[in-house]
Amino acid sequence: MRLASVAAVTGRGVCVMCKFGIVSHDSTRRWRSGQTHLAVNQAPSGYAGSNPARRTMKYLVINASPHENGGTSKFVHAFTEAAKKVGEVKVLNLHDSPPAYSRGDNAPSMIETMYQREVLACDALFIATPTYWFNTPSILKAFVEEIDGIESMLWQRARALGIAVYAPQGGELGVASALTFPLNHMNFVLVDVGYIFHRGIPIDDWAWEDLALMPERMRRVIGR
Numbered sequence: 001m002r003l004a005s006v007a008a009v010t011g012r013g014v015c016v017m018c019k020f021g022i023v024s025h026d027s028t029r030r031w032r033s034g035q036t037h038l039a040v041n042q043a044p045s046g047y048a049g050s051n052p053a054r055r056t057m058k059y060l061v062i063n064a065s066p067h068e069n070g071g072t073s074k075f076v077h078a079f080t081e082a083a084k085k086v087g088e089v090k091v092l093n094l095h096d097s098p099p100a101y102s103r104g105d106n107a108p109s110m111i112e113t114m115y116q117r118e119v120l121a122c123d124a125l126f127i128a129t130p131t132y133w134f135n136t137p138s139i140l141k142a143f144v145e146e147i148d149g150i151e152s153m154l155w156q157r158a159r160a161l162g163i164a165v166y167a168p169q170g171g172e173l174g175v176a177s178a179l180t181f182p183l184n185h186m187n188f189v190l191v192d193v194g195y196i197f198h199r200g201i202p203i204d205d206w207a208w209e210d211l212a213l214m215p216e217r218m219r220r221v222i223g224r
């Protein structure tokens with residue numbers, strides 16, 4: 001029996017995050033703030049098929065590299081060129097306006113920063129980043145922690161997610177988990193082949209074709 005049917009038969013909500021019914025695995029912060037799990041029958045709108053009228057897709061590109069001509073910038077260029085064909089694109093480089101590292105006091109449900117505003121306005125988020133010590137650069141971690149402050153607003157509708165990681169010396173999987181897990185918990189949906197990596201060698205050149213297809217895949221996932 002599908003989980004949605006279970007909810008219909010039992011009349012009980014099923015958490016769309018854990019899929020195991022109403023269980024208390026959530027963070028103490030969320031319980032303290034009174035925000036409980038979303039049930040399947042209260043799932044946010046914005047999934048494929050829910051919006052028959054096509055609207056312009058808004059793509060937000062986050063560049064986590066300080067280098068204008070590095071491997072990361074090639075991802076940004078490839079994605080941006082493809083996204084312009086199917087929607088509006090805004091590119092932000094974290095090094096132009098570094099997010100502050102978290103002090104552990106994000107006010108829930110308050111829009112306080114430019115990145116929070118831009119993320120809320122977008123339909124799809126594309127992150128291009130180098131790998132620093134098998135993980136995201138700290139500036140990108142700060143970005144993820146910053147948008148945690150608008151987590152409950154992000155749950156109003158789903159947004160598509162795409163990630164491209166430049167890792168000439170390896171460590172790209174650390175970046176994958178550091179981004180996909182928190183962003184998935186903030187209602188971002190990783191599109192098909194939405195995780196791209198390139199190690200600067202020809203065998204990874206499959207990445208360019210999937211980057212060119214990614215904006216259209218994001219549009220389909222969001223249903224625009």
Ligand SMILES: Cc1cc2nc3c(=O)[nH]c(=O)nc-3n(C[C@H](O)[C@H](O)[C@H](O)COP(=O)(O)O)c2cc1C
Nearest residue numbers: 065067070071072130132133134167168169170171
């Ligand atoms: C602190 C630091 C740690 C790094 N760690 C890694 C790593 O784990 N894996 C890797 O592939 N490259 C690593 N690098 C090298 C970067 O991949 C390299 O600087 C690359 O040029 C960054 O891409 P970009 O030019 O697009 O910014 C590291 C660089 C720095 C500054």
